[in-house]
Amino acid sequence: MSQDVAAAGRRRDAVSGSDGSPVFWGRLIASAPYRALMALIGTSPTRQFVLLAALPVLWVLTQHLGPMLQMLRVSFTDAYPVAVGAEQNFTFDNYLRFFGDSIFWMPFFRTLTFAAVFTFCTLIITYPVAYFLARHVSPKNRMLMLLLLLIPFWVGEIVRTYAIMILLGNTGAVNLALRTLGLIDRPIPFMYTSFSMGAGIVYLTALYMLLPLYSALEKLPKSLNEAAADLGAGAWTRFRRVTLPMTLEGISSGCTLVFLISTGFYATPVLLGGPSTTVFAETIAGFFHVAGDEWPTGAAFATIMFFAALVITFAFQRVMKALRKGDS
Amino acid sequence: MTRSTRIFMSCIYWAFVLYVFVPLILMVLMGFKDSKFIGFPITSWTLDWYVGVFEDAEILSTFGYSVAIAVLSTAISVVVGTWIAVVLEGRKFWGRAAMFGMTILPALVPGIISAIAFRIYARALGIEPGMGAIVWAHAVHNVPFVVLVVMARLSTLPKSQIEAARDLGADPFVAFLRITVPYLVPAIIGASIFCLLLSFDDFVRSFFLGGYEPTLPVLIFAKLRSGMSPEINAIATVALVLTAVVGVWAERFTRRTNKEA
Amino acid sequence: MTTPLVRIDGVKKSFGKTVALHPLHLDIAEGEFVTFLGPSGCGKSTTLRVLGGFERPDEGRVILGGQDVTHLPPEKRPVNMVFQDYALFPHMTVRQNVSFGLELKGMGRGDIVRRADEIMAFLELDRFADRYPGQLSGGQRQRVALARALAPDPALLLLDEPLGALDAKLRGQVQQELKSIQRRTQKTFFFVTHDQEEALTMSDRIVVMKDGRIEQDGTPEELYFHPASRFVAEFIGETNLLSGEMRGVEDGRVVMDWNGHVLRGRAPAGVPRTGEPITASLRLERLGFFGDRPDTANAVQARVTSKTFLGSRMAVDLEVADAAGARLRAYVDTATGQGVGDAPVWLGWDADSLAVLRT
Numbered sequence: 001m002s003q004d005v006a007a008a009g010r011r012r013d014a015v016s017g018s019d020g021s022p023v024f025w026g027r028l029i030a031s032a033p034y035r036a037l038m039a040l041i042g043t044s045p046t047r048q049f050v051l052l053a054a055l056p057v058l059w060v061l062t063q064h065l066g067p068m069l070q071m072l073r074v075s076f077t078d079a080y081p082v083a084v085g086a087e088q089n090f091t092f093d094n095y096l097r098f099f100g101d102s103i104f105w106m107p108f109f110r111t112l113t114f115a116a117v118f119t120f121c122t123l124i125i126t127y128p129v130a131y132f133l134a135r136h137v138s139p140k141n142r143m144l145m146l147l148l149l150l151i152p153f154w155v156g157e158i159v160r161t162y163a164i165m166i167l168l169g170n171t172g173a174v175n176l177a178l179r180t181l182g183l184i185d186r187p188i189p190f191m192y193t194s195f196s197m198g199a200g201i202v203y204l205t206a207l208y209m210l211l212p213l214y215s216a217l218e219k220l221p222k223s224l225n226e227a228a229a230d231l232g233a234g235a236w237t238r239f240r241r242v243t244l245p246m247t248l249e250g251i252s253s254g255c256t257l258v259f260l261i262s263t264g265f266y267a268t269p270v271l272l273g274g275p276s277t278t279v280f281a282e283t284i285a286g287f288f289h290v291a292g293d294e295w296p297t298g299a300a301f302a303t304i305m306f307f308a309a310l311v312i313t314f315a316f317q318r319v320m321k322a323l324r325k326g327d328s
Numbered sequence: 329m330t331r332s333t334r335i336f337m338s339c340i341y342w343a344f345v346l347y348v349f350v351p352l353i354l355m356v357l358m359g360f361k362d363s364k365f366i367g368f369p370i371t372s373w374t375l376d377w378y379v380g381v382f383e384d385a386e387i388l389s390t391f392g393y394s395v396a397i398a399v400l401s402t403a404i405s406v407v408v409g410t411w412i413a414v415v416l417e418g419r420k421f422w423g424r425a426a427m428f429g430m431t432i433l434p435a436l437v438p439g440i441i442s443a444i445a446f447r448i449y450a451r452a453l454g455i456e457p458g459m460g461a462i463v464w465a466h467a468v469h470n471v472p473f474v475v476l477v478v479m480a481r482l483s484t485l486p487k488s489q490i491e492a493a494r495d496l497g498a499d500p501f502v503a504f505l506r507i508t509v510p511y512l513v514p515a516i517i518g519a520s521i522f523c524l525l526l527s528f529d530d531f532v533r534s535f536f537l538g539g540y541e542p543t544l545p546v547l548i549f550a551k552l553r554s555g556m557s558p559e560i561n562a563i564a565t566v567a568l569v570l571t572a573v574v575g576v577w578a579e580r581f582t583r584r585t586n587k588e589a
Numbered sequence: 590m591t592t593p594l595v596r597i598d599g600v601k602k603s604f605g606k607t608v609a610l611h612p613l614h615l616d617i618a619e620g621e622f623v624t625f626l627g628p629s630g631c632g633k634s635t636t637l638r639v640l641g642g643f644e645r646p647d648e649g650r651v652i653l654g655g656q657d658v659t660h661l662p663p664e665k666r667p668v669n670m671v672f673q674d675y676a677l678f679p680h681m682t683v684r685q686n687v688s689f690g691l692e693l694k695g696m697g698r699g700d701i702v703r704r705a706d707e708i709m710a711f712l713e714l715d716r717f718a719d720r721y722p723g724q725l726s727g728g729q730r731q732r733v734a735l736a737r738a739l740a741p742d743p744a745l746l747l748l749d750e751p752l753g754a755l756d757a758k759l760r761g762q763v764q765q766e767l768k769s770i771q772r773r774t775q776k777t778f779f780f781v782t783h784d785q786e787e788a789l790t791m792s793d794r795i796v797v798m799k800d801g802r803i804e805q806d807g808t809p810e811e812l813y814f815h816p817a818s819r820f821v822a823e824f825i826g827e828t829n830l831l832s833g834e835m836r837g838v839e840d841g842r843v844v845m846d847w848n849g850h851v852l853r854g855r856a857p858a859g860v861p862r863t864g865e866p867i868t869a870s871l872r873l874e875r876l877g878f879f880g881d882r883p884d885t886a887n888a889v890q891a892r893v894t895s896k897t898f899l900g901s902r903m904a905v906d907l908e909v910a911d912a913a914g915a916r917l918r919a920y921v922d923t924a925t926g927q928g929v930g931d932a933p934v935w936l937g938w939d940a941d942s943l944a945v946l947r948t
Binding site: 029080260 | 334349412421441500506549576583
C-alpha cells in the first residue's frame with residue numbers, strides 16, 4: 001500500500017487538477033496577474049526586501065520626520081503661509097522674539113519647572129503603589145489589581161480633566177467634605193492654581209510612570225533584598241542601597257515619558273490653570289488662533305520647546321546612566 | 329517586611345485607587361443631578377440630562393464623527409504600522425536603528441508640538457482642516473504604537489514557520505498572508521483597540537486640525553469653556569462608558585490570547 | 590552508474606568570516622537513506638539548508654534530478670523538509686497542515702482530500718485529522734510534520750534532527766518507524782543528526798562531517814569497523830586506539846609495532862612511511878578471549894584489571910603483558926566474562942579488525 005502512496009502522488013502530478021480546479025491559493029499563485037506581479041518582484045531576497053521596505057521608508061520620512069522638518073523650516077521664515085505675490089524670506093526674528101519679551105519666556109520656564117515638579121510628584125506617588133503591587137501582592141491578584149488601576153486611564157484627557165474640576169471646585173467634593181468635617185468655613189479656592197493643574201496632570205500621567213516602575217520592580221529578584229537583610233541592612237538601607245539603584249532604569253524611562261507628556265498638555269492647563277499659570281503650550285497655541293502671519297513664530301516657539309524637552313530628557317538619561325554605573 | 333509596613337503599603341495602594349476612581353465617579357454622579365448648577369451636595373436626581381443628550385442630534389452626530397475618525401485613522405495606522413514592523417523585524421539593514429527612531433518619533437513628541445507640526449504640514453500638503461486632516465494626524469500619531477505591539481509579537485514567530493511554508497510551495501507573499509498574518513491577529517486586534525481609544529480620546533490634534541465640526545473631546549472642551557453643566561457630565565459619562573468598556577474588553581482579550589499562546 | 594538524484598558540486602558557504610562549508614562534493618542516489626552526522630557547527634545543517642533552498646551557496650551548484658536548482662527559492666524545489674521543531678502551523682488542523690503543500694501545488698479539492706486522507710492513514714493520523722498541533726503529543730506532532738512533508742510527493746525529503754525533541758524511549762520506536770516509512774515509500778531521505786546511534790540504526794549511508802568537510806562517507810558497517818580517522822573512530826561508538834610505529838606493508842597488510850608487539854592491520858588509502866607514528870582503531874567487541882595463544886593475525890597476552898557488568902554483555906579492562914602498561918578494553922558475552930579470572934588470558938583479533946587511521 002505504501003508504494004501506492006508514493007505512486008499515487010506521482011500519478012496525480014501528471015494529471016493535476018483532474019478532480020476539480022485548484023483551490024483558492026493554488027488558483028491565486030497560478031493566475032496571470034499574480035505571476036506578473038511576482039515576476040516584477042523577482043526572486044532575489046535583497047530585491048524583494050528593498051521593494052517591501054520602500055513604502056515604509058517613504059512613509060516614515062515624509063509623515064513622521066516631515067512635519068517636524070517642515071515646522072523647523074517654517075520657523076526660519078518671515079511669513080507662512082506665503083501670501084500671493086509676497087516673498088518668503090529667511091529670518092532669525094522668530095527666535096529672537098522669544099528672548100525679547102518675558103510674556104514669552106516666562107511661560108516657557110514655568111512649563112519646564114512645572115513639568116519637572118509634576119514628574120517628581122508622579123514618581124513619589126506611584127512608586128509605593130508599584131512597589132506594593134510588585135512585591136507584596138501574590139502574582140494571582142497582581143494582574144487584577146493592576147487592571148483595576150488601568151480602567152480610569154482608558155478615559156480621555158478632557159473627561160478626566162473635567163472630573164478634576166468637579167472634585168476641586170468651590171462647590172466640589174473636597175470642599176464639601178472639608179466643610180462637613182468642620183475644618184473650614186469658606187471653600188478653599190483650589191481651582192485655577194498650580195495645585196489644581198498639578199493634580200490634573202499627575203492624574204493624567206500616573207499610568208506612564210506606574211507601568212515602567214512596576215515592570216522594573218517585578219523583575220527585581222526577592223533574594224537580593226533577603227541577602228541584604230541577611231547582611232544586617234535595615235529596611236531603609238535596603239531600599240536605598242538595593243531596591244532604588246536596581247530600579248533606576250524604570251525610574252529613568254518613567255520620568256522621561258511623563259516629562260515629555262507633561263510639557264505637551266494644552267487643554268488641561270487651559271481648563272485647570274489660571275492667569276498666573278499660563279504654560280508655553282498656551283503661548284504657542286495663541287499664534288495659531290489669530291492671523292496666519294504668526295505661524296512662523298509659533299513654529300519657532302514649538303521648536304524651542306521641543307529641543308529644550310529633548311535636551312533635558314537626554315541630560316537626565318545621561319545622569320541616570322552615570323548613577324546606575326556608579327552603583328554597580 | 330513587618331506587618332505594619334504591609335498594611336501601610338496596602339493603604340497607599342487603596343488611596344491611589346480612590347484617587348483615580350473618585351473623580352470619575354463624582355463626575356458620573358453629577359450627570360444625574362436635578363439642577364443646572366454643578367456642585368455638591370446633590371439633593372435630587374434626574375435622568376433628564378441623558379434624555380437631552382440622546383435627543384440632541386448635534387451631540388449624536390459628534391459621537392458618530394468621532395467614531396468615524398477613530399475607525400478610519402485606526403485602519404490606516406494598522407496597515408502602515410504592521411508594514412513598518414515587518415520591515416524592521418525582517419532583517420538587519422543599513423539605517424535600521426535610524427528608521428526605528430523615526431518610526432517612534434510621533435509618539436515621543438509632546439502633544440502641543442505634535443499638533444502644531446501636523447497643522448503646518450497639513451497646510452504644506454494642502455489638506456484642509458477637517459475630518460481628513462484629523463484622520464491623517466491621528467493615523468500618523470498612532471503608527472508607533474502599532475509598530476511596537478506588532479514587532480513584539482513578530483519577534484516571537486519562529487523563523488521555521490515561514491521556512492516551512494516556503495518549503496511547501498508558498499512564495500514570500502503567500503507565506504506572509506497564510507502564516508504571519510494569522511499569527512499577528514491578536515497583536516493587530518490589541519493595537520487596533522488601542523488606536524481606536526487614542527483617536528477617540530485625543531483632544532489636542534483634533535482641536536488644531538479640526539474644521540467647523542468638533543470631535544467629542546473638542547465639543548466637551550468648548551462647552552466647558554462656556555460653563556459647567558450636568559449636560560456635559562452626561563456626554564462625558566457616555567464617552568467614558570464607551571471607552572472603558574472597550575478598554576476592559578481589549579485587556580481581557582489580550583490576556584486570553586496571551587494565555588493561549 | 591545511473592545519474593544521481595542529487596549532486597552537490599563544489600558547494601561552498603561562509604557566514605561572515607566563518608567557513609561553514611568548504612567546497613563540498615557529494616552524490617546521492619535515488620531511494621537512499623543518507624545521514625549527515627557530526628557535532629554542532631560541522632556544516633551538516635548548512636548542507637541541508639542549501640539543499641532546501643534556505644541558504645544560497647557562495648560557490649558551486651546543486652543539481653536535483655538533472656536540473657540545476659542552485660538559485661531556486663525553496664517554494665520552487667521538489668524538496669520538502671521535516672523541521673527540528675516540526676514548525677507545524679498552530680492555527681491549522683492536522684488536515685489543513687497536511688493539505689497546505691497540496692493546495693499550493695494547484696491540486697483540486699477532491700484530489701487534496703484524497704491525498705491527505707491517504708497520507709494520514711499511512712501514518713496513522715486519521716483519528717487526529719481535525720485536531721490542532723497544540724492538542725497532540727510530541728510523537729504525533731512528529732508524524733504530522735512527516736505527513737506534511739511527504740504529502741506533496743517530494744523527490745527528496747530533508748530531515749533536520751527530527752527526533753531531538755522526543756524522549757529516549759519514544760526515539761527508539763520512531764527510528765524504526767522512520768526507517769520502515771523510508772523503505773515503504775522508497776523516498777530519498779537526507780537526514781541530519783548529531784546522534785551516532787540514530788545514524789547507525791537508520792541509514793543506508795552515513796556521511797561524517799567535521800569543520801565543514803566530509804570526514805568519511807560510507808555504510809554504517811564501514812564507518813563502524815573501518816573508521817578512516819581518529820575523529821570518526823571516537824565519534825562513532827567506543828574503541829581502543831592503538832598508537833605505535835609503522836614497520837611496513839606485507840601481503841597488503843600494514844605491519845606496526847605497538848609497545849613491542851608486532852600487529853597486522855587494515856591499510857588506509859594512504860599508507861604512512863616506515864618509522865612514522867601510526868594509530869589504529871580496534872573495536873571492543875572484535876577482541877576474542879583464548880586460553881592458549883590463538884591462531885589469529887594478532888595475539889597478545891593480558892591480565893584482567895576490572896570487569897563491568899552491562900546486562901547482556903560485559904566490559905573487561907585489561908593490561909597487556911610486556912607492553913609498558915598498555916591497556917585494552919573488550920566487550921564479551923556475560924558467560925565468557927564471568928569465566929575469566931586473575932590468570933593471564935590471550936587476546937586475539939584478525940588483521941581486518943584493526944583499522945589503521947589516516948594521520
